[in-house]
Amino acid sequence: MVFVEGCKNPKAVSIVIRGGLERLVDEAERSLRDALAAVADAVKDGKIVAGGGAVEIELVKYLRKYAQKVGGKEQLAIEAFAKALEGLVMALVENAGLDPIEMIMKLRAAHEKEDGKWVGVNIFTGDLVNTFELGVIEPLSVKANAIKAGTEAATMVLRIDDLIAASKIEKPEEKETKKPGGEEETD
Numbered sequence: 048m049v050f051v052e053g054c055k056n057p058k059a060v061s062i063v064i065r066g067g068l069e070r071l072v073d074e075a076e077r078s079l080r081d082a083l084a085a086v087a088d089a090v091k092d093g094k095i096v097a098g099g100g101a102v103e104i105e106l107v108k109y110l111r112k113y114a115q116k117v118g119g120k121e122q123l124a125i126e127a128f129a130k131a132l133e134g135l136v137m138a139l140v141e142n143a144g145l146d147p148i149e150m151i152m153k154l155r156a157a158h159e160k161e162d163g164k165w166v167g168v169n170i171f172t173g174d175l176v177n178t179f180e181l182g183v184i185e186p187l188s189v190k191a192n193a194i195k196a197g198t199e200a201a202t203m204v205l206r207i208d209d210l211i212a213a214s215k216i217e218k219p220e221e222k223e224t225k226k227p228g229g230e231e232e233t234d
Contacts, residue, residue: 085186094187099167099178100136102190104154107133131201132194136168143170150175 048063062079066072089095096102107129114125136154137147150168157166157175167178178184 085189088188089184089186092186092188095184096187096190097165097167097177097179098183098185099169099176099181100139100154101165101167101178102185103132103136104151104158104167105164108155108158128198131197139170140168143168143173145170145173 064072064075064079066075110125110129110132114122114129117125133151137151140147140150145168150173153175154166154168157163165177165179166175167183168174169176169178169181169183
């Protein structure tokens, strides 16, 4: 291989991925493609949001306030959706080895403050920080698509569950008998 380094404003670059096993190289290539696609989306759209659970917690805050105004069954559905979004942050916190309940409570309190919109979890230190300033960002389109896809998947599961439940309900069958004139009579 020939490496040409230190070029000013190169028109093309190459990334060399190496690893001990082919499977590791394949996984590294997949991760790199995902990262490059996210960067391309951010550049194309020009819109980014803070990571570290900041967006989800902010959405939860607004959903819970809105649910109180709606009332009824709709309120329960909105609160369940908010709880599901909060579950995403809990998974992030648990995967970082932190206490999810403690962190969620701290995040809720931080987002109630006027300047807390971008507060998220720094998974390396376990602190709450302005993740936007820290550089932990995500393309808006990726975040919106993830929430939309998750919502659609959950909706599909619920619809299938409803169909299965409805099919188990036995409906009484109507008995049909024939009259001498060929007309049908139902009991």
